[in-house]
Amino acid sequence: MVKIFWKPKNLVYSFLNKINTFKLCIRSLTYNEHMNQSYASDVCMEPIFWFVDNYTHLLGPFFVCGVAVLTAAVVYICYWIGLPWWWNKSPEMTVILLIIGNWLLLNVIFHYIMAVITPPGNPPEGELVEAVTICKKCILPKPPRTHHCSVCNKCVLSMDHHCPWLNNCVGFSNHRYFFLYMSYTTIGCLFIIIFGIQIGYEYLWLSNEESWEETEPLIGHPVKFNLTGHVIPITDVLNYEDLGIEPKKHDLPIPVEGTRTSSEKRAITFMAFVCVAVVIALGLLTLWHGKLISNGETSIESHINASERKRLAKVNREYINPYNFGTKQNWKMFLGLEGGRSIWRHVLLPSSHKPSGNGLRFPTIHDDNKQKDESKEWP
Incomplete structure (x- = not known):
């Protein structure tokens, strides 16, 4: 007779060993020594990139119309509900609020339209320009700080990003319009919230407390x-x-003329939601872009510079942004406050002045050192 010994542990180990062998075979077939986590994430994000590259330009007009409709709705509610309320409370204060409010509205409309219709700037074709590399998609020279926009399918001078809300790239020629639009829109929504919070309180809170049936x-x-x-x-x-x-x-409560209607309450609720959302979302974006401007870089350059800092930090070296002239000078250059221009006329009021230079070459912090070296060589 033959004795059979039942060993369940050996069977489990054998089964797991076969599974591990199968996994190893699959991995060996798909092995790539250049594979890493960032490459895998890029592959997973490729469908999203494809959708953005092919369909964002089609959605742009709808975003622009959405901005126009929301802005018009907020302004209409301000005149429909806010203006009579403040006039009954204080005509003098109403005049002041009208002046400030329309000044903000004028700047919002002007800078948004200019950001939409102003081309961001593209490298000239058929001309000899100073280039740092060749665009792999355009097969054209790329000047410093120039990047290729896959949505517009062209290179953009000093490109920051492609904005679907503008249906346009934000670059050398319209970056100032884009930033001032965000700034004035955020300030305008804060203005509405500050001087409309009491109106919302009376229309929404008090009217609910006094209601009866x-x-x-x-x-x-x-x-x-x-x-x-x-x-x-x-x-x-x-x-x-x-x-x-x-x-x-x-x-x-006695029903009298001027009782708050449901349409007015809905309008106030809509206005509060829009203004708070804009202040939070657009306000944070404005602060972030303000930080980038203070550092003398664009959104794309901030990622490139961060990578360079990490790379050089590994070899105990410090990366210096060649376009960073200090906070004050960076803002003056960005706002174009050169040649006698002032904040009062060219920032607080609508101004269509163009940025300094042509976008093909930018001054760097090394230019002064070069001039000093040349002056030493040629006394």
Whole structure:
């Protein structure tokens, strides 16, 4: 006779060993020594990149129309509800608010339209320009700070990003319009929130507290009573002076002219939602772009510079942005406050002045050192 020993552990180990062998075979067939986590994430994101490259330009006009409709709706509600409310409260204050509000609105509209219709700037074709590399897609020289936009399918001078809300790239020629539009829109929404919070409180909160509804229909003529026995006046029907009686005192609200309608409440709610969302989203984006401007870089350059800092830090070297002239000078160059231009005329008021230079070459912090070296060589 033959004895058979049942060893379940050996069977489990054998089964797991075969599974591991199968996994190893699959991995060996797909092995790539250049494979890493970032490459795998890029492959997974490729469908999204494809959709953005092929369909973003089609969605752009709808985004622009959406911005125009939202802006018009907010302005209409301000004049429909806010203007009469403030005029009844203080005509003098209303005049001040109208001046400030329309100044903000003028800047918002001007800078948005200019950001949409102004080409960001492209390298000239057929001309000899100073280039740092050749664009693999355009097969054309790429000047410094120039990047290829896959949505516009062309290279953009000093490209920051492609903005679907503008249906346009943000680059050398319209970057200032884009930033000032965001700034004035954020300030405008804060302005509406600050001077409209009391209106919202009265329309939404107080009106809900004072609302009441009767459980049974009122009876009697010409005087109607509710369940508590209080006399309820009816507008344009009951006149107590003609009847020679006084209404019984009660703490219930009397329907009078100017009662808040449901449409006004919905409009106030819509305005509050839009303004708060814009302040949070666009405000954070404005602060981030302000930080980039202070550092003398664009959105694309911020990622490139961050990678360079990490790479050089490994060899104990420091990366210096060649376009960073300090916060004050960076802002002056970005806003174009050169040649006698001032903040009062060219920033606080709409101005179509062009940025300094042509976008093909930018001054760097090394230019001064070169001039000093040349002056030493040629006394």
